[in-house]
Amino acid sequence: MLKNPATKYRSFAPVHLRDRTWPDAVLSRAPIWCSVDLRDGNQSLIEPMNRERKLRMFQLLVKLGFKEIEVGFPSASQTEFDFIRHLIENDLIPDDVSIQVLTQAREHLIRRTFEALKGAKKVVLHYYNATAPVMRRVVFNLSQDEVIDQLAVQHARLIKQLAAEQPETDWTFEYSPEMFSGTELDFAKRIVDAVTEVWQPTPERRCIINLPSTVEHSTPNIFADMIEWMHRHLERRESIIISVHPHNDRGTGTAAGEFALMAGADRIEGCLFGNGERTGNVDLVNIALNLYTQGVDPGLDFGDIDEVRRCVEYCNQLPVHPRHPYVGDLVFTSFSGSHQDAIKKAFSLRKPDDIWEMPYLPIDPLDLGRSYEAVIRVNSQSGKGGIAYLLESEYGLTLPRRLQIEFSTAVQAVTDQSGKEVSAADIWALFQTEYLSVGEPYGYLAHHLVEDSTLDQVKLVTEVAVNGEKHRLDGKGNGPIDAFVSALSELSGRKLSVADYQEHAVTAGSDAKAVSYIELKVGDGRPVFGVGIDGNIVTASLKAILSALNRVARRS
Ligand SMILES: CC(=O)SCCNC(=O)CCNC(=O)[C@H](O)C(C)(C)COP(=O)(O)OP(=O)(O)OC[C@H]1O[C@@H](n2cnc3c(N)ncnc32)[C@H](O)[C@@H]1OP(=O)(O)O
Ligand SMILES: CC(C)C(=O)C(=O)O
Ligand SMILES: [Mg+2]
Numbered sequence: 256m257l258k259n260p261a262t263k264y265r266s267f268a269p270v271h272l273r274d275r276t277w278p279d280a281v282l283s284r285a286p287i288w289c290s291v292d293l294r295d296g297n298q299s300l301i302e303p304m305n306r307e308r309k310l311r312m313f314q315l316l317v318k319l320g321f322k323e324i325e326v327g328f329p330s331a332s333q334t335e336f337d338f339i340r341h342l343i344e345n346d347l348i349p350d351d352v353s354i355q356v357l358t359q360a361r362e363h364l365i366r367r368t369f370e371a372l373k374g375a376k377k378v379v380l381h382y383y384n385a386t387a388p389v390m391r392r393v394v395f396n397l398s399q400d401e402v403i404d405q406l407a408v409q410h411a412r413l414i415k416q417l418a419a420e421q422p423e424t425d426w427t428f429e430y431s432p433e434m435f436s437g438t439e440l441d442f443a444k445r446i447v448d449a450v451t452e453v454w455q456p457t458p459e460r461r462c463i464i465n466l467p468s469t470v471e472h473s474t475p476n477i478f479a480d481m482i483e484w485m486h487r488h489l490e491r492r493e494s495i496i497i498s499v500h501p502h503n504d505r506g507t508g509t510a511a512g513e514f515a516l517m518a519g520a521d522r523i524e525g526c527l528f529g530n531g532e533r534t535g536n537v538d539l540v541n542i543a544l545n546l547y548t549q550g551v552d553p554g555l556d557f558g559d560i561d562e563v564r565r566c567v568e569y570c571n572q573l574p575v576h577p578r579h580p581y582v583g584d585l586v587f588t589s590f591s592g593s594h595q596d597a598i599k600k601a602f603s604l605r606k607p608d609d610i611w612e613m614p615y616l617p618i619d620p621l622d623l624g625r626s627y628e629a630v631i632r633v634n635s636q637s638g639k640g641g642i643a644y645l646l647e648s649e650y651g652l653t654l655p656r657r658l659q660i661e662f663s664t665a666v667q668a669v670t671d672q673s674g675k676e677v678s679a680a681d682i683w684a685l686f687q688t689e690y691l692s693v694g695e696p697y698g699y700l701a702h703h704l705v706e707d708s709t710l711d712q713v714k715l716v717t718e719v720a721v722n723g724e725k726h727r728l729d730g731k732g733n734g735p736i737d738a739f740v741s742a743l744s745e746l747s748g749r750k751l752s753v754a755d756y757q758e759h760a761v762t763a764g765s766d767a768k769a770v771s772y773i774e775l776k777v778g779d780g781r782p783v784f785g786v787g788i789d790g791n792i793v794t795a796s797l798k799a800i801l802s803a804l805n806r807v808a809r810r811s
Contacts, residue, residue, distance in 0.1 A: 267473035270440065270480035277479045277518035285546060285554045287496065287522035288539060289323040289379075290316045294357050295500075296530040296571065298328065304570055309338050310347075312570040315563065316527075317349060320555045323379060325355040325524070329371035330364040339371045348376065353427065355379035360410040369417045372424065379427045379463065380418065382410055386446055387434035399442055403449050407432075411453040428454050429463035431500065436468035440484050448490040456494035464489070465524065467500035468511060470533075475507045479514035486519030498522035501537040503529060508537040509580075513545065527567050528575050528582060544581045548611075548618050557581075559624035587620045588629045590676075592638025595631045599644040602627075633677050635670040639663035645679040646686065651762035655755065655772050658784045665689050690786035693805040696722045697743075699787075699798050704735055713738055717797065721746070735793045736773070739800055747804070751775060754782040758792060771795040775803035783807050 292312055297303050304312065309327075316324050326342060327335040339356065342348055354375060358368040360382050372378050384406035385394060391402055411430065418426040430450045432443050447464050456462040466485060468478055478501070486497060499515040499522070501508045512523055525531070529538030540563070543553035557563060564575050564582050577584040589595050597614035611619050620627060627648065631641045639659040646652045654662065665685060670677055677685075698720035705714040715738035717728045730742030736753060744751045755774035760767065769792040774782045785803025789795040 267477055270477060270484055272480045272484055275480055275483055275518075277483050277514060278476075280517035282513065282516055282546060282549065283551060285543070285551060286516050286520065287323065287498075288321055288543070288553075288555060289325060289355060289498065289522060289524040290321045290526065290539065291325040291355075291500070291524045291536060292316065292526045292530060292567075292570075294325040294327050294355075295524075295532060295536050296526040298331075299530065299532040299535075300571055300573070302572055303334070306334070306338055306341065308570040310341075311566060313342065313347070315566045315570075317352060319557070319563065322351060323353050323355055323522075325357060325379075325381065328357045330358055330367040336367070336371050343372070343375050350376065353377040353379050353425075355381055355429070357381045357383065360384040360406040362410070362413060365410060365413055365417065369421060373421065375424050377425045377427075379429050380414055381429035381431065381463075381465070382414060383431035383433045383465075384410075385434050385469075386432040386443060387437035388439070389437070390434055399445070403446050407446050408449050408453055411450045415454060427461075427463060428456075429465055429498070431465040431467055433467060434469040435466040436478060436481065437470065437472065440481060440488075444485065444488050447485070451489075451491045451495060456491060458493050461494050461496050463496045463498050463522065465498040465500050465522075466515075466520070467524075468502055468508075469500075471502050471504040471508060471511060474505075475511035475514045478511045479518040482515040482520050483518035496521045498524060500524040502532060503534040503537060506534065508535065509541050509545070512537040512542050527563065528579060530567070530571050530573065538580070540582065541580045544618065544623075547622075557623055561624060581618065581623065584629070587616060587625060588632050589615055589641070590632055590634050591636045592641060595633075595637060595644060596640030598630060599640045599647075602644075633666065633670065633682065635667065635674065637666075637670070642666050642682055645682055649679040650683050652686075652770055653759055655757050655774075655784075657755070657774065658772055658786075661784055662686065662689065686786075690784070690802050690806070691788060693802050693809065694720075695805060696808055697801040697804050699794070699801055700725065702735075702739075702794065702797060704793060715739055715742070717742065719746075719801065736796050736800065739797050740775075743800065743804065749778050751777055751800075751804070753800075756796070758795065761788065766790065769795045771799040773799040773803055775800060775807075777804065777807045780807065783810075 293309055326339055329336045329339050348354055356368055358364045391397055395402060414428060432438060432446055435443055454462050489495060497520045499512060499520045501511040525537035525539040527540055529535035540557060543555045546553045560582050568574055575582055589598060594615045601613050631644045633641050642663050643654050643659045646654060666682060700718035700720055703716040707714055712731055712733060713735055715730045715735050717739060719726050728742035728746060730738035732738035732741055740751045740753060753773055754776050758769055758771040761770050768788055768790055770788045773785050775785055776782045783803050783806050785799045785806060787795040787798025787802055789798060
């Protein structure tokens with residue numbers, strides 16, 4: 256049993272911001288994106304990326320359109336240092352991309368970081384120190400003023416000085432009060448103001464103040480309040496890019512990121528598909544595609560999302576979950592009958608330039624390079640709509656509604672028995688067995704049609720096999736179906752009549768074929784469907800009648 260948590264945990268305190276404005280804000284443009292896959296993502300991996308994997312990730316991020324990429328923590332290890340040298344010395348960084356590097360607020364680490372950056376064109380130099388009370392007490396044993404002076408201000412000065420010594424590089428400075436989300440707001444403001452006082456940013460040369468929820472420990476509205484508070488209270492706000500860096504410990508990293516952007520943040524740091532420390536950094540793909548589905552261009556290209564996933568899985572050596580937003584294998588799939596029914600109906604009414612308004616599909620899978628193939632999959636939770644959708648999309652058959660109902664019983668029997676999914680190919684095989692390959696007792700052999708214009712009738716001569724024996728049938732009627740049905744009634748000794756008849760060209764496959772669906776009534780029995788497919792529409796209809804008759808025979 257869990258112990259009483261009230262004796263062990265403290266609840267988070269709300270921010271007193273009665274006139275908050277962020278809940279009414281609408282996100283109408285993309286933020287500045289910064290990927291930290293190669294740093295925060297990398298430092299959380301079981302096996303950090305080697306150079307080859309890092310390069311693959313870097314090239315992917317560039318291809319996706321990121322202009323700010325945190326490429327590592329150069330003072331952490333030789334691998335990190337060498338990777339950054341490799342990028343610079345081999346001219347692998349496009350001119351419009353800034354590499355970003357992280358360092359602790361410690362002199363020897365900062366000096367080593369600058370060493371790693373010699374010759375780089377555009378750099379975001381990012382340093383941090385923890386600011387939360389627990390860190391001040393446990394890790395640093397320093398007072399608020401000492402943390403401001405000894406960690407933040409002194410190292411802001413050092414960074415300014417070392418940057419001036421490397422004027423060939425276009426520098427942007429970034430400071431993170433690490434654990435901002437657990438820091439008193441007035442202290443966070445004081446330390447940030449002290450840093451910007453040293454740097455003296457201008458609206459033309461802004462610095463970045465990155466406000467992380469290093470560990471997410473409140474609901475996202477509290478984080479948004481904190482960001483709006485900082486946005487309103489910071490000195491030199493017009494010369495600062497406010498960045499956020501949400502983690503996902505409570506599972507609300509995306510909401511926190513979006514609310515923070517509504518609350519005044521200009522920039523967001525995160526990882527592809529939410530990799531990163533513990534439960535991960537905020538998922539930038541999620542945020543970007545959420546914008547996209549609101550009609551806002553995110554400025555990042557996820558037009559081949561499966562390719563992105565493959566690369567990320569390779570680099571991180573971690574799988575992406577099948578339910579992961581926008582990318583998981585199952586996220587565009589409906590198994591349940593009512594969802595399938597609505598999707599099928601919406602697809603058939605949709606015109607190419609319509610606004611996307613598709614039940615159960617927040618985004619068009621085609622926009623992400625996915626197909627409609629997986630949109631509907633069938634198991635015992637499915638209904639006729641999904642089965643009909645698969646036969647139509649994969650095999651070009653548009654089943655009449657009552658046939659959908661009839662055939663879904665056959666599919667349901669299979670899925671109920673196996674408990675498993677049935678593929679489109681399985682459904683097609685079952686459809687063939689049920690309707691198309693029923694050649695006994697009646698089999699179609701040939702027909703000959705004579706139109707008699709004087710009588711306004713047709714004469715139909717048919718050859719059919721009955722239990723393997725050839726029979727010639729002569730029939731008359733107002734059309735070939737009518738003529739055949741009357742001849743068959745005579746042969747079988749039972750009254751046959753057509754309750755419904757539909758046909759269409761088969762749209763799938765290369766051969767021009769027609770399909771005919773006949774609902775046949777035999778005597779007083781309930782109508783039964785038969786289906787025929789043939790290059791000739793009359794033959795297709797005759798086969799459909801025999802299919803229905805054979806199915807009746809099979810049942811009895
Ligand atoms: C929230 C984040 O993601 S922050 C980024 C975290 N990322 C990483 O740590 C990955 C790379 N890190 C490393 O390679 C190493 O930790 C290094 C090179 C940075 C430092 O290594 P070491 O000097 O061996 O220290 P160690 O790893 O034990 O870290 C603890 C020390 O850092 C100090 N420290 C931690 N954060 C800071 C900071 N922001 N500023 C100054 N000192 C700090 C601690 O006080 C402690 O010092 P102490 O040994 O005097 O008690
Ligand atoms: C270094 C900082 C930005 C960080 O990764 C965090 O606080 O989560
Ligand atoms: Mg982080």
